[in-house]
Amino acid sequence: MIKRTASFRGLLLRVASSSFPSKSGVRRGCASQASAVQRMIEPSPYSEDEYADVDWDNLGFGLRPTDYMYINKCEDAEFGQGQLSPFGNLKLSPSAGVLNYGQGLFEGTKGYRKENGHILLFRPEQNALRMKIGAERMCMQSPSIDQFVDALKQTTLANRRWVPPPGKGSLYLRPLLIGTGPVLGLAPASEYTFLIYASLLEGTAPLNLYVEEDFDRASRRGTGGVKTISNYAPVLKAQTRAKSRGYSDVLYLDSATKKNLEEVSSCNIFIAKGKAISTPATNGTILAGITRRSVIELACDHGYQVDERVIQVDELVDADEVFCTGTAVGVAPVGSITYQGKRMEYKTGSGTICEELNATLIGIQRGIIEDKKGWVIEID
Ligand SMILES: Cc1ncc(COP(=O)(O)O)c(C=O)c1O
Numbered sequence: 064m065i066k067r068t069a070s071f072r073g074l075l076l077r078v079a080s081s082s083f084p085s086k087s088g089v090r091r092g093c094a095s096q097a098s099a100v101q102r103m104i105e106p107s108p109y110s111e112d113e114y115a116d117v118d119w120d121n122l123g124f125g126l127r128p129t130d131y132m133y134i135n136k137c138e139d140a141e142f143g144q145g146q147l148s149p150f151g152n153l154k155l156s157p158s159a160g161v162l163n164y165g166q167g168l169f170e171g172t173k174g175y176r177k178e179n180g181h182i183l184l185f186r187p188e189q190n191a192l193r194m195k196i197g198a199e200r201m202c203m204q205s206p207s208i209d210q211f212v213d214a215l216k217q218t219t220l221a222n223r224r225w226v227p228p229p230g231k232g233s234l235y236l237r238p239l240l241i242g243t244g245p246v247l248g249l250a251p252a253s254e255y256t257f258l259i260y261a262s263l264l265e266g267t268a269p270l271n272l273y274v275e276e277d278f279d280r281a282s283r284r285g286t287g288g289v290k291t292i293s294n295y296a297p298v299l300k301a302q303t304r305a306k307s308r309g310y311s312d313v314l315y316l317d318s319a320t321k322k323n324l325e326e327v328s329s330c331n332i333f334i335a336k337g338k339a340i341s342t343p344a345t346n347g348t349i350l351a352g353i354t355r356r357s358v359i360e361l362a363c364d365h366g367y368q369v370d371e372r373v374i375q376v377d378e379l380v381d382a383d384e385v386f387c388t389g390t391a392v393g394v395a396p397v398g399s400i401t402y403q404g405k406r407m408e409y410k411t412g413s414g415t416i417c418e419e420l421n422a423t424l425i426g427i428q429r430g431i432i433e434d435k436k437g438w439v440i441e442i443d
Pocket residue numbers: 171326327328329330331350351352353354355388389390391
């Protein structure tokens with residue numbers, strides 16, 4: 064059953080008077096302002112059974128934007144009052160820091176619908192923390208942890224009809240922090256914008272990876288360990304080439320020796336042999352994934368020996384299983400890896416460690432398995 068939501072949209076439009084907020088007047092703590100916004104959009108005329116007009120079994124590919132986005136500007140070193148507004152384009156100065164010098168960070172997290180219709184977020188404060196650390200590295204102002212989490216809740220609730228029914232997937236949420244102040248000489252921007260939009264996301268098939276030796280993803284003391292937008296355009300060439308050859312993605316080696324595994328373009332990697340699971344230690348060149356950290360903890364709970372260490376590319380030959388972790392892919396099996404012309408194949412499917420850990424993680428994220436770790440927050 065599809066119900067239209069005009070009254071809710073009208074209510075939000077009154078809250079968000081423009082698609083790109085102008086200077087705010089009186090400054091208060093942003094968390095309390097955001098909560099005030101939250102109160103203004105309540106009560107929602109939604110009932111638990113309202114969904115967007117979507118074929119939930121065939122989400123398709125690519126961006127599938129939803130109704131609302133959240134925007135908050137930081138002028139004078141402080142974030143003001145955030146606003147929800149209809150999803151739409153931004154208006155930017157041609158000399159915005161992000162456009163000219165790539166001052167930008169992004170995050171990715173998901174909203175899940177529980178069997179009883181309530182909506183859950185998974186460890187959102189970890190995304191907030193990672194954005195703060197990244198902002199420090201990139202000389203940017205960032206929202207506080209509370210501001211970030213509050214904004215994420217507001218965006219998810221405003222788009223709640225896009226959160227798939229239980230068992231049909233999740234709503235992907237994309238927080239962005241960008242330098243929007245004008246700069247011409249190389250310098251940090253004078254103004255930053257924090258925004259969040261949401262999209263549906265298709266699932267993934269087993270990955271067939273290609274070990275890249277011609278291009279590096281990150282270098283020592285560079286920015287590989289933070290989620291800056293400037294880490295991603297440089298991997299497109301290797302990824303496009305790998306895809307044109309029939310691989311799903313690229314596995315990178317360390318740039319210094321070309322002997323050790325690092326990570327895939329947008330997820331972390333694990334190898335398993337017997338009851339031993341290993342993943343490359345994060346040393347500044349690898350993004351410390353929230354899924355990676357969660358999977359390490361779950362695997363220890365399940366009795367596996369887990370090591371964060373240097374993993375030589377040669378060890379791929381002996382592994383029983385390889386899997387990737389990330390918000391978008393979850394815990395995803397790797398079917399094969401090709402290195403120097405040699406294709407190595409791995410166990411996938413039922414009875415694998417990957418499947419066991421994925422089922423546990425998904426179970427916690429969707430509220431099916433009891434969350435004993437305080438990872439999940441119910442937001443409605
Ligand atoms: C380079 C890279 N590594 C790893 C990950 C996985 O991180 P997370 O588990 O926090 O999504 C991502 C995705 O955000 C990524 O872009």
